[in-house]
Amino acid sequence: MKQKGLYDLDRRMYRRTFMHYAGASALMLPAFSMLSGCGGSDKQSTEKTEAVDASGERKLGIALVGLGKYSEGELAPALEETKLCRLAGIVTGTPEKAEKWKKKYNIPAENIYNYQNFDQIRDNPEIDIVYVVLPNSMHAEYTIRAAQAGKHVICEKPMATSAADCQKMIDACNKAGKKLAIGYRLHFEPHNLEMMRLGQQLEYGKVKRILAQNGQKEGNDTPWRFDKELAGGGPLPDVGIYCLQGAIYTKGQIPVSVTAQYHPVTDKDKFKEVEEGIDFQLQFEDGSVAECKTSYNDQYNLLRAEADKGWFELQPAYQYGGLKGKTSQGDMKVENINQQARQMDAMADSFMNNTEIKVTGEMGMRDVQLIEAIYQAADTGKKVSTTHVQKALNHYKTA
Numbered sequence: 001m002k003q004k005g006l007y008d009l010d011r012r013m014y015r016r017t018f019m020h021y022a023g024a025s026a027l028m029l030p031a032f033s034m035l036s037g038c039g040g041s042d043k044q045s046t047e048k049t050e051a052v053d054a055s056g057e058r059k060l061g062i063a064l065v066g067l068g069k070y071s072e073g074e075l076a077p078a079l080e081e082t083k084l085c086r087l088a089g090i091v092t093g094t095p096e097k098a099e100k101w102k103k104k105y106n107i108p109a110e111n112i113y114n115y116q117n118f119d120q121i122r123d124n125p126e127i128d129i130v131y132v133v134l135p136n137s138m139h140a141e142y143t144i145r146a147a148q149a150g151k152h153v154i155c156e157k158p159m160a161t162s163a164a165d166c167q168k169m170i171d172a173c174n175k176a177g178k179k180l181a182i183g184y185r186l187h188f189e190p191h192n193l194e195m196m197r198l199g200q201q202l203e204y205g206k207v208k209r210i211l212a213q214n215g216q217k218e219g220n221d222t223p224w225r226f227d228k229e230l231a232g233g234g235p236l237p238d239v240g241i242y243c244l245q246g247a248i249y250t251k252g253q254i255p256v257s258v259t260a261q262y263h264p265v266t267d268k269d270k271f272k273e274v275e276e277g278i279d280f281q282l283q284f285e286d287g288s289v290a291e292c293k294t295s296y297n298d299q300y301n302l303l304r305a306e307a308d309k310g311w312f313e314l315q316p317a318y319q320y321g322g323l324k325g326k327t328s329q330g331d332m333k334v335e336n337i338n339q340q341a342r343q344m345d346a347m348a349d350s351f352m353n354n355t356e357i358k359v360t361g362e363m364g365m366r367d368v369q370l371i372e373a374i375y376q377a378a379d380t381g382k383k384v385s386t387t388h389v390q391k392a393l394n395h396y397k398t399a
């Protein structure tokens with residue numbers, strides 16, 4: 001069953017796009033130059049006009065930076081389903097990958113970059129958005145370089161490996177007048193939107209307790225995930241971040257303090273630098289608590305809220321599809337969608353129409369600050385105050 005609110009969003013995006021690109025030519029030039037970080041010369045405007053597709057809509061061009069598992073398995077296929085944006089370019093250090101993607105996705109040679117010549121992307125009017133899908137510690141550098149090249153940025157989660165880097169990324173995008181969104185796909189996913197609605201609108205009364213658990217058996221195919229320098233941590237910044245997010249958007253509040261305990265290490269070779277698992281608890285101002293756990297050596301996938309007048313939960317809650325929701329009154333009747341396509345279209349809509357971004361750099365920084373506090377709590381065994389974190393909340397809106 002298609003949810004009314006989301007259907008309306010689809011239609012609104014189409015209407016906006018149509019008005020944006022198919023309007024009178026007098027309206028077109030300012031619109032195009034708004035999208036371009038390079039000014040909007042006559043040459044660029046002509047090229048952009050040529051990029052208008054057969055139905056009269058110009059999709060924003062995305063360049064994926066880093067062609068690993070997530071880009072290859074999820075983002076590139078999703079970009080074949082998006083309505084407002086398309087795969088226009090790639091950035092890779094591996095010539096064989098460049099050749100493979102060039103053929104598979106029909107990417108022109110001039111839209112293929114490597115890490116050395118990446119900054120030349122500033123001269124390419126076909127690329128509106130740079131999507132950073134690299135190991136976590138590289139997010140800051142490529143977000144900043146993309147903004148300096150005059151492109152809007154989508155940066156994968158976790159935003160960075162330190163709050164200090166997050167601030168630099170926000171500052172660089174602000175300075176360049178470019179927008180920044182974090183790849184938090186679940187803010188666009190119907191089951192998770194329903195958790196936000198039920199929790200934030202107090203449908204079952206005050207939420208007193210949240211359980212958020214996300215764990216997976218992590219293999220060896222992406223070794224950087226066990227490297228503290230590159231990953232910033234273990235399962236906490238990688239998959240535990242979804243527990244943090246889920247608890248906050250279900251409760252509609254940011255915790256005021258955190259406590260945490262590391263899991264025992266059972267595989268000493270694998271977990272030399274990062275934690276194997278961690279339990280953490282978020283304390284909210286009204287006395288309610290979120291009990292969270294995450295692991296690279298165990299499987300769980302749950303977001304559950306217990307409220308004064310009932311409960312509601314998702315299990316699985318965070319994976320790419322097949323999510324299931326239940327409440328104390330029965331099954332949730334919401335559909336599974338292509339999360340990445342929905343996310344990228346919503347972001348393209350915000351970029352082209354200058355509307356509110358649901359998942360801002362400030363939200364990404366908030367979560368990195370909370371992760372730092374959780375590690376501090378686990379290291380010291382003490383409760384750590386989190387009243388200093390960014391007050392970035394995305395309240396559920398019924399638009």
Ligand code: NAD
Nearest residue numbers: 066067068069070071133134135136156157158183222224
């Ligand atoms: P991956 O290892 O499969 O891909 C990383 C890419 O970066 C590879 O193409 C690799 O060649 C390239 N790279 C460049 N320099 C590198 C270096 N010094 N070391 C290692 N790789 C280097 O990883 P992935 O699973 O695709 O994850 C990439 C990013 O996407 C991470 O930040 C991750 O958190 C995020 N991610 C998000 C989701 C989501 O659901 N939003 C899902 C998976 C991954």
